[in-house]
Amino acid sequence: MLSIVVEEPGKLVIAERPDVPPAPGEVRIRVRAAGICGSDLHIHHGRNPFAVYPRVVGHEFFGHIDAVGDGVSPDRVGQRVVVDPVISCGECYPCSVGRSNVCTRLQVIGVHRDGGFSQYACVPARNAFAVPSDISDRHATTIEPYAVAANVTHRTGADASDIALVYGAGPAGLTVIDVLKNVFGATVIATDRLDERLDIARQCGADHVINTARDELPATLERMGCAPTLIIDAVCHPSILEEAVRIASPAARIGLLGFSSEATALVQQEMTRRELSLFASRLNNNMFPRVIEWMRAGRLHPDRLISHVLDYRSVEQAFALIETQPHLTRKVLLDLTR
Ligand SMILES: [Zn+2]
Ligand SMILES: [Zn+2]
Incomplete structure:
Protein backbone atom coordinates (compact mmCIF):
# COMPACT_ATOMS: atom_id res chain seq x y z
CA MET A 1 0.00 0.00 0.00
CA LEU A 2 1.03 3.61 -0.53
CA SER A 3 1.14 5.91 2.48
CA ILE A 4 1.98 9.58 2.93
CA VAL A 5 4.68 9.60 5.57
CA VAL A 6 6.36 12.46 7.40
CA GLU A 7 9.68 10.71 7.92
CA GLU A 8 11.14 13.56 9.94
CA PRO A 9 10.26 17.25 10.26
CA GLY A 10 10.33 18.79 6.77
CA LYS A 11 10.49 15.46 4.94
CA LEU A 12 7.26 14.25 3.37
CA VAL A 13 7.31 11.14 1.15
CA ILE A 14 4.89 8.75 -0.50
CA ALA A 15 6.17 5.37 0.63
CA GLU A 16 5.30 1.80 -0.30
CA ARG A 17 4.54 0.07 3.02
CA PRO A 18 3.51 -3.52 3.73
CA ASP A 19 -0.21 -4.23 4.02
CA VAL A 20 -1.05 -5.02 7.64
CA PRO A 21 -4.00 -7.09 8.87
CA PRO A 22 -6.27 -5.48 11.48
CA ALA A 23 -5.35 -6.39 15.08
CA PRO A 24 -8.00 -7.86 17.41
CA GLY A 25 -10.74 -5.28 17.95
CA GLU A 26 -9.69 -3.28 14.90
CA VAL A 27 -11.05 -2.71 11.41
CA ARG A 28 -9.00 -2.04 8.30
CA ILE A 29 -10.26 0.78 6.10
CA ARG A 30 -9.65 1.25 2.40
CA VAL A 31 -9.38 5.04 2.58
CA ARG A 32 -11.21 6.94 -0.20
CA ALA A 33 -10.86 10.61 0.83
CA ALA A 34 -9.09 12.59 3.52
CA GLY A 35 -9.02 16.22 4.60
CA ILE A 36 -5.86 18.17 5.37
CA CYS A 37 -5.81 19.93 8.75
CA GLY A 38 -3.49 22.61 10.09
CA SER A 39 -2.17 20.06 12.56
CA ASP A 40 -0.95 17.86 9.66
CA LEU A 41 1.10 20.85 8.48
CA HIS A 42 2.42 21.34 12.02
CA ILE A 43 3.61 17.73 12.18
CA HIS A 44 5.26 18.20 8.77
CA HIS A 45 7.08 21.27 10.09
CA GLY A 46 8.04 19.66 13.41
CA ARG A 47 5.80 22.01 15.39
CA ASN A 48 3.58 19.38 17.05
CA PRO A 49 5.09 18.42 20.43
CA PHE A 50 3.12 15.11 20.53
CA ALA A 51 4.15 13.69 17.16
CA VAL A 52 6.63 10.85 16.92
CA TYR A 53 8.36 10.23 13.55
CA PRO A 54 8.09 8.59 11.08
CA ARG A 55 4.35 9.23 11.03
CA VAL A 56 1.51 8.65 8.55
CA VAL A 57 -0.49 11.84 9.14
CA GLY A 58 -4.19 12.50 8.56
CA HIS A 59 -7.09 12.32 11.03
CA GLU A 60 -10.03 13.43 8.86
CA PHE A 61 -10.76 10.45 6.64
CA PHE A 62 -13.46 8.35 5.06
CA GLY A 69 -9.82 -8.26 13.32
CA ASP A 70 -10.82 -10.86 15.90
CA GLY A 71 -13.81 -9.88 17.98
CA VAL A 72 -15.31 -7.56 15.32
CA SER A 73 -18.46 -8.57 13.45
CA PRO A 74 -17.66 -9.62 9.86
CA ASP A 75 -20.93 -7.86 8.93
CA ARG A 76 -18.99 -4.62 9.08
CA VAL A 77 -16.95 -5.46 5.97
CA GLY A 78 -18.04 -3.10 3.19
CA GLN A 79 -19.44 -0.49 5.60
CA ARG A 80 -18.82 3.16 4.69
CA VAL A 81 -17.13 4.73 7.71
CA VAL A 82 -15.58 7.89 9.06
CA VAL A 83 -13.01 7.76 11.86
CA ASP A 84 -13.03 9.53 15.21
CA PRO A 85 -9.28 10.03 15.85
CA VAL A 86 -9.62 10.04 19.67
CA ILE A 87 -8.51 6.79 21.34
CA SER A 88 -8.93 6.73 25.13
CA CYS A 89 -8.27 4.20 27.91
CA GLY A 90 -11.70 4.24 29.61
CA GLU A 91 -10.12 4.00 33.08
CA CYS A 92 -8.35 7.22 34.05
CA TYR A 93 -9.94 10.20 35.85
CA PRO A 94 -10.99 12.17 32.72
CA CYS A 95 -12.40 8.98 31.15
CA SER A 96 -14.31 8.20 34.38
CA VAL A 97 -16.00 11.62 34.28
CA GLY A 98 -16.94 11.35 30.61
CA ARG A 99 -14.08 13.45 29.23
CA SER A 100 -12.29 10.81 27.19
CA ASN A 101 -10.88 13.35 24.71
CA VAL A 102 -8.42 14.44 27.41
CA CYS A 103 -7.64 10.89 28.58
CA THR A 104 -4.31 10.75 30.41
CA ARG A 105 -3.26 8.02 27.93
CA LEU A 106 -4.80 9.78 24.91
CA ALA A 121 -5.58 2.36 7.75
CA CYS A 122 -6.26 0.13 10.78
CA VAL A 123 -8.25 1.70 13.63
CA PRO A 124 -10.18 0.43 16.67
CA ALA A 125 -13.62 -0.77 15.48
CA ARG A 126 -15.40 1.56 17.92
CA ASN A 127 -13.67 4.59 16.33
CA ALA A 128 -15.15 3.80 12.89
CA PHE A 129 -18.65 5.31 12.60
CA ALA A 130 -21.05 4.17 9.89
CA VAL A 131 -21.88 6.93 7.39
CA PRO A 132 -25.48 6.92 6.08
CA SER A 133 -25.80 6.64 2.30
CA ASP A 134 -27.21 10.16 2.01
CA ILE A 135 -23.86 11.68 3.11
CA SER A 136 -21.33 11.75 0.25
CA ASP A 137 -17.77 10.44 0.58
CA ARG A 138 -16.32 13.94 0.40
CA HIS A 139 -18.76 15.45 2.86
CA ALA A 140 -18.02 12.60 5.26
CA THR A 141 -14.37 13.75 5.52
CA THR A 142 -15.62 16.97 7.16
CA ILE A 143 -17.39 15.17 10.02
CA GLU A 144 -14.21 15.31 12.15
CA PRO A 145 -13.69 19.09 11.79
CA TYR A 146 -17.41 19.62 12.45
CA ALA A 147 -17.04 17.42 15.57
CA VAL A 148 -14.39 19.88 16.83
CA ALA A 149 -16.91 22.69 16.32
CA ALA A 150 -19.61 20.60 18.02
CA ASN A 151 -17.29 20.12 21.00
CA VAL A 152 -16.49 23.79 21.58
CA THR A 153 -20.12 24.86 21.12
CA HIS A 154 -21.23 22.11 23.54
CA ARG A 155 -18.55 23.06 26.10
CA THR A 156 -19.57 26.72 25.99
CA GLY A 157 -23.33 26.01 26.01
CA ALA A 158 -24.16 27.85 22.78
CA ASP A 159 -27.82 28.72 22.23
CA ALA A 160 -30.15 30.83 20.13
CA SER A 161 -29.97 33.81 22.50
CA ASP A 162 -26.22 34.17 21.98
CA ILE A 163 -24.48 36.97 20.14
CA ALA A 164 -21.49 34.89 19.16
CA LEU A 165 -18.19 36.33 17.99
CA VAL A 166 -15.96 33.93 16.06
CA TYR A 167 -12.35 34.98 15.62
CA GLY A 168 -11.05 33.63 12.31
CA ALA A 169 -12.91 32.37 9.24
CA GLY A 170 -10.45 29.68 8.20
CA PRO A 171 -11.64 26.06 8.14
CA ALA A 172 -12.01 25.81 11.95
CA GLY A 173 -13.85 29.13 12.22
CA LEU A 174 -16.19 28.24 9.34
CA THR A 175 -17.30 24.98 10.96
CA VAL A 176 -17.95 26.86 14.23
CA ILE A 177 -19.94 29.56 12.39
CA ASP A 178 -21.98 26.92 10.54
CA VAL A 179 -22.82 25.05 13.77
CA LEU A 180 -23.56 28.22 15.78
CA LYS A 181 -25.91 29.61 13.14
CA ASN A 182 -27.50 26.58 11.54
CA VAL A 183 -27.72 24.22 14.52
CA PHE A 184 -28.08 26.57 17.49
CA GLY A 185 -29.60 29.62 15.79
CA ALA A 186 -27.21 32.12 17.39
CA THR A 187 -26.47 35.56 15.95
CA VAL A 188 -22.96 35.25 14.56
CA ILE A 189 -20.27 37.88 14.03
CA ALA A 190 -17.19 36.63 12.17
CA THR A 191 -13.78 38.27 11.97
CA ASP A 192 -10.85 37.67 9.65
CA ARG A 193 -8.20 39.66 7.83
CA LEU A 194 -9.11 38.26 4.40
CA ASP A 195 -12.27 39.37 2.56
CA GLU A 196 -12.45 36.10 0.62
CA ARG A 197 -12.76 34.17 3.87
CA LEU A 198 -15.37 36.58 5.21
CA ASP A 199 -17.46 36.02 2.04
CA ILE A 200 -17.51 32.31 2.80
CA ALA A 201 -18.29 33.07 6.46
CA ARG A 202 -21.43 34.89 5.27
CA GLN A 203 -22.35 31.90 3.11
CA CYS A 204 -21.96 29.67 6.19
CA GLY A 205 -24.40 31.87 8.07
CA ALA A 206 -22.47 34.77 9.66
CA ASP A 207 -24.86 37.69 10.20
CA HIS A 208 -22.08 40.28 10.38
CA VAL A 209 -18.46 40.17 9.24
CA ILE A 210 -15.59 42.41 10.32
CA ASN A 211 -12.30 42.62 8.46
CA THR A 212 -9.87 43.29 11.30
CA ALA A 213 -7.12 44.27 8.84
CA ARG A 214 -9.23 47.39 8.11
CA ASP A 215 -11.49 47.88 11.12
CA GLU A 216 -10.49 47.79 14.73
CA LEU A 217 -12.65 45.17 16.46
CA PRO A 218 -13.47 46.76 19.86
CA ALA A 219 -14.40 50.09 18.23
CA THR A 220 -16.52 48.37 15.56
CA LEU A 221 -18.43 46.33 18.15
CA GLU A 222 -19.02 49.48 20.17
CA ARG A 223 -20.41 51.25 17.09
CA MET A 224 -22.70 48.25 16.55
CA GLY A 225 -23.77 48.54 20.22
CA CYS A 226 -22.85 44.92 20.68
CA ALA A 227 -21.12 42.94 23.44
CA PRO A 228 -20.65 39.28 22.51
CA THR A 229 -22.16 36.77 24.94
CA LEU A 230 -20.12 33.94 23.45
CA ILE A 231 -16.64 34.24 21.93
CA ILE A 232 -14.82 31.44 20.12
CA ASP A 233 -11.14 31.84 19.24
CA ALA A 234 -10.49 29.92 16.03
CA VAL A 235 -7.36 31.96 15.19
CA CYS A 236 -5.48 30.61 18.20
CA HIS A 237 -3.10 33.50 18.73
CA PRO A 238 -2.39 34.33 22.40
CA SER A 239 -3.18 38.04 21.95
CA ILE A 240 -6.81 37.21 21.17
CA LEU A 241 -7.73 36.06 24.66
CA GLU A 242 -6.54 39.39 26.08
CA GLU A 243 -8.87 41.23 23.72
CA ALA A 244 -11.73 38.77 24.18
CA VAL A 245 -11.95 39.36 27.96
CA ARG A 246 -12.14 43.12 27.31
CA ILE A 247 -14.95 43.02 24.72
CA ALA A 248 -17.09 40.22 26.21
CA SER A 249 -20.50 40.87 27.75
CA GLU A 270 -11.70 41.94 33.66
CA MET A 271 -12.52 38.27 34.19
CA THR A 272 -13.96 38.50 37.70
CA ARG A 273 -15.80 41.82 37.39
CA ARG A 274 -17.94 40.36 34.60
CA GLU A 275 -17.75 36.74 35.82
CA LEU A 276 -16.52 35.39 32.48
CA SER A 277 -16.14 31.66 31.88
CA LEU A 278 -13.24 30.23 29.96
CA PHE A 279 -13.55 26.85 28.23
CA ALA A 280 -10.66 25.14 26.51
CA SER A 281 -11.76 22.57 23.95
CA ARG A 282 -9.62 19.78 22.54
CA LEU A 283 -10.57 17.55 19.58
CA ASN A 284 -14.03 16.11 20.32
CA ASN A 285 -15.76 14.08 22.99
CA ASN A 286 -18.08 11.55 21.30
CA MET A 287 -19.51 14.17 18.96
CA PHE A 288 -19.53 12.02 15.79
CA PRO A 289 -23.11 10.67 16.18
CA ARG A 290 -24.61 14.13 16.59
CA VAL A 291 -22.60 15.64 13.71
CA ILE A 292 -23.68 12.76 11.45
CA GLU A 293 -27.30 13.52 12.38
CA TRP A 294 -26.87 17.26 11.74
CA MET A 295 -25.25 16.59 8.37
CA ARG A 296 -27.92 14.08 7.44
CA ALA A 297 -30.62 16.60 8.28
CA GLY A 298 -28.96 19.09 5.90
CA ARG A 299 -28.19 21.62 8.62
CA LEU A 300 -24.45 21.89 7.86
CA HIS A 301 -22.74 23.18 4.71
CA PRO A 302 -19.73 20.97 3.98
CA ASP A 303 -19.86 22.08 0.31
CA ARG A 304 -18.85 25.59 1.33
CA LEU A 305 -16.10 24.25 3.53
CA ILE A 306 -14.40 22.16 0.83
CA SER A 307 -12.39 24.31 -1.61
CA HIS A 308 -10.14 21.80 -3.42
CA VAL A 309 -9.82 18.07 -4.09
CA LEU A 310 -6.39 16.82 -5.25
CA ASP A 311 -5.00 13.39 -5.99
CA THR A 324 0.63 30.07 0.24
CA GLN A 325 -3.01 30.72 -0.75
CA PRO A 326 -4.95 31.16 2.52
CA HIS A 327 -7.45 33.45 0.76
CA LEU A 328 -8.36 30.70 -1.73
CA THR A 329 -8.16 27.54 0.37
CA ARG A 330 -10.52 26.14 2.97
CA LYS A 331 -10.65 22.36 3.35
CA VAL A 332 -8.33 20.75 0.85
CA LEU A 333 -9.17 17.07 0.36
CA LEU A 334 -6.93 14.28 -0.87
CA ASP A 335 -8.55 11.79 -3.24
CA LEU A 336 -7.23 8.28 -2.47
CA THR A 337 -9.56 6.31 -4.74
CA ARG A 338 -6.88 5.42 -7.32
ZN1 LIG B 1 -8.24 18.37 12.07
ZN1 LIG C 1 -8.38 7.48 29.95
Whole structure:
Protein backbone atom coordinates (compact mmCIF):
# COMPACT_ATOMS: atom_id res chain seq x y z
CA MET A 1 0.00 0.00 0.00
CA LEU A 2 1.03 3.61 -0.53
CA SER A 3 1.14 5.91 2.48
CA ILE A 4 1.98 9.58 2.93
CA VAL A 5 4.68 9.60 5.57
CA VAL A 6 6.36 12.46 7.40
CA GLU A 7 9.68 10.71 7.92
CA GLU A 8 11.14 13.56 9.94
CA PRO A 9 10.26 17.25 10.26
CA GLY A 10 10.33 18.79 6.77
CA LYS A 11 10.49 15.46 4.94
CA LEU A 12 7.26 14.25 3.37
CA VAL A 13 7.31 11.14 1.15
CA ILE A 14 4.89 8.75 -0.50
CA ALA A 15 6.17 5.37 0.63
CA GLU A 16 5.30 1.80 -0.30
CA ARG A 17 4.54 0.07 3.02
CA PRO A 18 3.51 -3.52 3.73
CA ASP A 19 -0.21 -4.23 4.02
CA VAL A 20 -1.05 -5.02 7.64
CA PRO A 21 -4.00 -7.09 8.87
CA PRO A 22 -6.27 -5.48 11.48
CA ALA A 23 -5.35 -6.39 15.08
CA PRO A 24 -8.00 -7.86 17.41
CA GLY A 25 -10.74 -5.28 17.95
CA GLU A 26 -9.69 -3.28 14.90
CA VAL A 27 -11.05 -2.71 11.41
CA ARG A 28 -9.00 -2.04 8.30
CA ILE A 29 -10.26 0.78 6.10
CA ARG A 30 -9.65 1.25 2.40
CA VAL A 31 -9.38 5.04 2.58
CA ARG A 32 -11.21 6.94 -0.20
CA ALA A 33 -10.86 10.61 0.83
CA ALA A 34 -9.09 12.59 3.52
CA GLY A 35 -9.02 16.22 4.60
CA ILE A 36 -5.86 18.17 5.37
CA CYS A 37 -5.81 19.93 8.75
CA GLY A 38 -3.49 22.61 10.09
CA SER A 39 -2.17 20.06 12.56
CA ASP A 40 -0.95 17.86 9.66
CA LEU A 41 1.10 20.85 8.48
CA HIS A 42 2.42 21.34 12.02
CA ILE A 43 3.61 17.73 12.18
CA HIS A 44 5.26 18.20 8.77
CA HIS A 45 7.08 21.27 10.09
CA GLY A 46 8.04 19.66 13.41
CA ARG A 47 5.80 22.01 15.39
CA ASN A 48 3.58 19.38 17.05
CA PRO A 49 5.09 18.42 20.43
CA PHE A 50 3.12 15.11 20.53
CA ALA A 51 4.15 13.69 17.16
CA VAL A 52 6.63 10.85 16.92
CA TYR A 53 8.36 10.23 13.55
CA PRO A 54 8.09 8.59 11.08
CA ARG A 55 4.35 9.23 11.03
CA VAL A 56 1.51 8.65 8.55
CA VAL A 57 -0.49 11.84 9.14
CA GLY A 58 -4.19 12.50 8.56
CA HIS A 59 -7.09 12.32 11.03
CA GLU A 60 -10.03 13.43 8.86
CA PHE A 61 -10.76 10.45 6.64
CA PHE A 62 -13.46 8.35 5.06
CA GLY A 63 -13.41 4.90 3.47
CA HIS A 64 -14.84 1.38 3.37
CA ILE A 65 -14.07 -1.36 5.88
CA ASP A 66 -12.27 -4.09 3.93
CA ALA A 67 -11.20 -6.41 6.78
CA VAL A 68 -11.95 -6.91 10.49
CA GLY A 69 -9.82 -8.26 13.32
CA ASP A 70 -10.82 -10.86 15.90
CA GLY A 71 -13.81 -9.88 17.98
CA VAL A 72 -15.31 -7.56 15.32
CA SER A 73 -18.46 -8.57 13.45
CA PRO A 74 -17.66 -9.62 9.86
CA ASP A 75 -20.93 -7.86 8.93
CA ARG A 76 -18.99 -4.62 9.08
CA VAL A 77 -16.95 -5.46 5.97
CA GLY A 78 -18.04 -3.10 3.19
CA GLN A 79 -19.44 -0.49 5.60
CA ARG A 80 -18.82 3.16 4.69
CA VAL A 81 -17.13 4.73 7.71
CA VAL A 82 -15.58 7.89 9.06
CA VAL A 83 -13.01 7.76 11.86
CA ASP A 84 -13.03 9.53 15.21
CA PRO A 85 -9.28 10.03 15.85
CA VAL A 86 -9.62 10.04 19.67
CA ILE A 87 -8.51 6.79 21.34
CA SER A 88 -8.93 6.73 25.13
CA CYS A 89 -8.27 4.20 27.91
CA GLY A 90 -11.70 4.24 29.61
CA GLU A 91 -10.12 4.00 33.08
CA CYS A 92 -8.35 7.22 34.05
CA TYR A 93 -9.94 10.20 35.85
CA PRO A 94 -10.99 12.17 32.72
CA CYS A 95 -12.40 8.98 31.15
CA SER A 96 -14.31 8.20 34.38
CA VAL A 97 -16.00 11.62 34.28
CA GLY A 98 -16.94 11.35 30.61
CA ARG A 99 -14.08 13.45 29.23
CA SER A 100 -12.29 10.81 27.19
CA ASN A 101 -10.88 13.35 24.71
CA VAL A 102 -8.42 14.44 27.41
CA CYS A 103 -7.64 10.89 28.58
CA THR A 104 -4.31 10.75 30.41
CA ARG A 105 -3.26 8.02 27.93
CA LEU A 106 -4.80 9.78 24.91
CA GLN A 107 -3.75 8.46 21.51
CA VAL A 108 -4.75 10.54 18.50
CA ILE A 109 -4.87 8.75 15.16
CA GLY A 110 -2.54 10.60 12.77
CA VAL A 111 -0.53 12.11 15.64
CA HIS A 112 0.43 9.45 18.22
CA ARG A 113 -0.20 6.58 15.82
CA ASP A 114 -0.47 6.24 12.05
CA GLY A 115 -3.35 8.04 10.39
CA GLY A 116 -5.46 8.15 7.27
CA PHE A 117 -3.26 9.57 4.50
CA SER A 118 -2.77 6.05 3.25
CA GLN A 119 -4.55 3.61 0.98
CA TYR A 120 -5.31 1.49 4.06
CA ALA A 121 -5.58 2.36 7.75
CA CYS A 122 -6.26 0.13 10.78
CA VAL A 123 -8.25 1.70 13.63
CA PRO A 124 -10.18 0.43 16.67
CA ALA A 125 -13.62 -0.77 15.48
CA ARG A 126 -15.40 1.56 17.92
CA ASN A 127 -13.67 4.59 16.33
CA ALA A 128 -15.15 3.80 12.89
CA PHE A 129 -18.65 5.31 12.60
CA ALA A 130 -21.05 4.17 9.89
CA VAL A 131 -21.88 6.93 7.39
CA PRO A 132 -25.48 6.92 6.08
CA SER A 133 -25.80 6.64 2.30
CA ASP A 134 -27.21 10.16 2.01
CA ILE A 135 -23.86 11.68 3.11
CA SER A 136 -21.33 11.75 0.25
CA ASP A 137 -17.77 10.44 0.58
CA ARG A 138 -16.32 13.94 0.40
CA HIS A 139 -18.76 15.45 2.86
CA ALA A 140 -18.02 12.60 5.26
CA THR A 141 -14.37 13.75 5.52
CA THR A 142 -15.62 16.97 7.16
CA ILE A 143 -17.39 15.17 10.02
CA GLU A 144 -14.21 15.31 12.15
CA PRO A 145 -13.69 19.09 11.79
CA TYR A 146 -17.41 19.62 12.45
CA ALA A 147 -17.04 17.42 15.57
CA VAL A 148 -14.39 19.88 16.83
CA ALA A 149 -16.91 22.69 16.32
CA ALA A 150 -19.61 20.60 18.02
CA ASN A 151 -17.29 20.12 21.00
CA VAL A 152 -16.49 23.79 21.58
CA THR A 153 -20.12 24.86 21.12
CA HIS A 154 -21.23 22.11 23.54
CA ARG A 155 -18.55 23.06 26.10
CA THR A 156 -19.57 26.72 25.99
CA GLY A 157 -23.33 26.01 26.01
CA ALA A 158 -24.16 27.85 22.78
CA ASP A 159 -27.82 28.72 22.23
CA ALA A 160 -30.15 30.83 20.13
CA SER A 161 -29.97 33.81 22.50
CA ASP A 162 -26.22 34.17 21.98
CA ILE A 163 -24.48 36.97 20.14
CA ALA A 164 -21.49 34.89 19.16
CA LEU A 165 -18.19 36.33 17.99
CA VAL A 166 -15.96 33.93 16.06
CA TYR A 167 -12.35 34.98 15.62
CA GLY A 168 -11.05 33.63 12.31
CA ALA A 169 -12.91 32.37 9.24
CA GLY A 170 -10.45 29.68 8.20
CA PRO A 171 -11.64 26.06 8.14
CA ALA A 172 -12.01 25.81 11.95
CA GLY A 173 -13.85 29.13 12.22
CA LEU A 174 -16.19 28.24 9.34
CA THR A 175 -17.30 24.98 10.96
CA VAL A 176 -17.95 26.86 14.23
CA ILE A 177 -19.94 29.56 12.39
CA ASP A 178 -21.98 26.92 10.54
CA VAL A 179 -22.82 25.05 13.77
CA LEU A 180 -23.56 28.22 15.78
CA LYS A 181 -25.91 29.61 13.14
CA ASN A 182 -27.50 26.58 11.54
CA VAL A 183 -27.72 24.22 14.52
CA PHE A 184 -28.08 26.57 17.49
CA GLY A 185 -29.60 29.62 15.79
CA ALA A 186 -27.21 32.12 17.39
CA THR A 187 -26.47 35.56 15.95
CA VAL A 188 -22.96 35.25 14.56
CA ILE A 189 -20.27 37.88 14.03
CA ALA A 190 -17.19 36.63 12.17
CA THR A 191 -13.78 38.27 11.97
CA ASP A 192 -10.85 37.67 9.65
CA ARG A 193 -8.20 39.66 7.83
CA LEU A 194 -9.11 38.26 4.40
CA ASP A 195 -12.27 39.37 2.56
CA GLU A 196 -12.45 36.10 0.62
CA ARG A 197 -12.76 34.17 3.87
CA LEU A 198 -15.37 36.58 5.21
CA ASP A 199 -17.46 36.02 2.04
CA ILE A 200 -17.51 32.31 2.80
CA ALA A 201 -18.29 33.07 6.46
CA ARG A 202 -21.43 34.89 5.27
CA GLN A 203 -22.35 31.90 3.11
CA CYS A 204 -21.96 29.67 6.19
CA GLY A 205 -24.40 31.87 8.07
CA ALA A 206 -22.47 34.77 9.66
CA ASP A 207 -24.86 37.69 10.20
CA HIS A 208 -22.08 40.28 10.38
CA VAL A 209 -18.46 40.17 9.24
CA ILE A 210 -15.59 42.41 10.32
CA ASN A 211 -12.30 42.62 8.46
CA THR A 212 -9.87 43.29 11.30
CA ALA A 213 -7.12 44.27 8.84
CA ARG A 214 -9.23 47.39 8.11
CA ASP A 215 -11.49 47.88 11.12
CA GLU A 216 -10.49 47.79 14.73
CA LEU A 217 -12.65 45.17 16.46
CA PRO A 218 -13.47 46.76 19.86
CA ALA A 219 -14.40 50.09 18.23
CA THR A 220 -16.52 48.37 15.56
CA LEU A 221 -18.43 46.33 18.15
CA GLU A 222 -19.02 49.48 20.17
CA ARG A 223 -20.41 51.25 17.09
CA MET A 224 -22.70 48.25 16.55
CA GLY A 225 -23.77 48.54 20.22
CA CYS A 226 -22.85 44.92 20.68
CA ALA A 227 -21.12 42.94 23.44
CA PRO A 228 -20.65 39.28 22.51
CA THR A 229 -22.16 36.77 24.94
CA LEU A 230 -20.12 33.94 23.45
CA ILE A 231 -16.64 34.24 21.93
CA ILE A 232 -14.82 31.44 20.12
CA ASP A 233 -11.14 31.84 19.24
CA ALA A 234 -10.49 29.92 16.03
CA VAL A 235 -7.36 31.96 15.19
CA CYS A 236 -5.48 30.61 18.20
CA HIS A 237 -3.10 33.50 18.73
CA PRO A 238 -2.39 34.33 22.40
CA SER A 239 -3.18 38.04 21.95
CA ILE A 240 -6.81 37.21 21.17
CA LEU A 241 -7.73 36.06 24.66
CA GLU A 242 -6.54 39.39 26.08
CA GLU A 243 -8.87 41.23 23.72
CA ALA A 244 -11.73 38.77 24.18
CA VAL A 245 -11.95 39.36 27.96
CA ARG A 246 -12.14 43.12 27.31
CA ILE A 247 -14.95 43.02 24.72
CA ALA A 248 -17.09 40.22 26.21
CA SER A 249 -20.50 40.87 27.75
CA PRO A 250 -20.85 40.25 31.49
CA ALA A 251 -21.59 36.53 32.03
CA ALA A 252 -20.10 35.67 28.63
CA ARG A 253 -18.31 32.40 27.85
CA ILE A 254 -15.07 32.18 25.89
CA GLY A 255 -14.04 29.03 24.00
CA LEU A 256 -10.42 28.35 23.09
CA LEU A 257 -9.26 25.95 20.38
CA GLY A 258 -5.62 27.00 20.18
CA PHE A 259 -2.38 25.24 21.02
CA SER A 260 -0.02 28.19 21.33
CA SER A 261 2.79 27.77 23.84
CA GLU A 262 3.15 31.54 24.27
CA ALA A 263 1.95 33.23 27.47
CA THR A 264 -1.15 35.41 27.52
CA ALA A 265 -1.40 38.48 29.78
CA LEU A 266 -4.89 38.24 31.30
CA VAL A 267 -6.23 40.92 33.61
CA GLN A 268 -7.99 39.13 36.48
CA GLN A 269 -10.22 42.13 37.17
CA GLU A 270 -11.70 41.94 33.66
CA MET A 271 -12.52 38.27 34.19
CA THR A 272 -13.96 38.50 37.70
CA ARG A 273 -15.80 41.82 37.39
CA ARG A 274 -17.94 40.36 34.60
CA GLU A 275 -17.75 36.74 35.82
CA LEU A 276 -16.52 35.39 32.48
CA SER A 277 -16.14 31.66 31.88
CA LEU A 278 -13.24 30.23 29.96
CA PHE A 279 -13.55 26.85 28.23
CA ALA A 280 -10.66 25.14 26.51
CA SER A 281 -11.76 22.57 23.95
CA ARG A 282 -9.62 19.78 22.54
CA LEU A 283 -10.57 17.55 19.58
CA ASN A 284 -14.03 16.11 20.32
CA ASN A 285 -15.76 14.08 22.99
CA ASN A 286 -18.08 11.55 21.30
CA MET A 287 -19.51 14.17 18.96
CA PHE A 288 -19.53 12.02 15.79
CA PRO A 289 -23.11 10.67 16.18
CA ARG A 290 -24.61 14.13 16.59
CA VAL A 291 -22.60 15.64 13.71
CA ILE A 292 -23.68 12.76 11.45
CA GLU A 293 -27.30 13.52 12.38
CA TRP A 294 -26.87 17.26 11.74
CA MET A 295 -25.25 16.59 8.37
CA ARG A 296 -27.92 14.08 7.44
CA ALA A 297 -30.62 16.60 8.28
CA GLY A 298 -28.96 19.09 5.90
CA ARG A 299 -28.19 21.62 8.62
CA LEU A 300 -24.45 21.89 7.86
CA HIS A 301 -22.74 23.18 4.71
CA PRO A 302 -19.73 20.97 3.98
CA ASP A 303 -19.86 22.08 0.31
CA ARG A 304 -18.85 25.59 1.33
CA LEU A 305 -16.10 24.25 3.53
CA ILE A 306 -14.40 22.16 0.83
CA SER A 307 -12.39 24.31 -1.61
CA HIS A 308 -10.14 21.80 -3.42
CA VAL A 309 -9.82 18.07 -4.09
CA LEU A 310 -6.39 16.82 -5.25
CA ASP A 311 -5.00 13.39 -5.99
CA TYR A 312 -3.07 12.20 -2.94
CA ARG A 313 0.11 11.91 -5.01
CA SER A 314 0.02 15.73 -5.16
CA VAL A 315 0.09 16.02 -1.37
CA GLU A 316 3.08 18.38 -1.39
CA GLN A 317 1.26 20.74 -3.75
CA ALA A 318 -1.81 20.47 -1.55
CA PHE A 319 0.19 21.44 1.56
CA ALA A 320 1.83 24.32 -0.35
CA LEU A 321 -1.55 25.52 -1.63
CA ILE A 322 -2.87 25.81 1.95
CA GLU A 323 0.24 27.64 3.14
CA THR A 324 0.63 30.07 0.24
CA GLN A 325 -3.01 30.72 -0.75
CA PRO A 326 -4.95 31.16 2.52
CA HIS A 327 -7.45 33.45 0.76
CA LEU A 328 -8.36 30.70 -1.73
CA THR A 329 -8.16 27.54 0.37
CA ARG A 330 -10.52 26.14 2.97
CA LYS A 331 -10.65 22.36 3.35
CA VAL A 332 -8.33 20.75 0.85
CA LEU A 333 -9.17 17.07 0.36
CA LEU A 334 -6.93 14.28 -0.87
CA ASP A 335 -8.55 11.79 -3.24
CA LEU A 336 -7.23 8.28 -2.47
CA THR A 337 -9.56 6.31 -4.74
CA ARG A 338 -6.88 5.42 -7.32
ZN1 LIG B 1 -8.24 18.37 12.07
ZN1 LIG C 1 -8.38 7.48 29.95
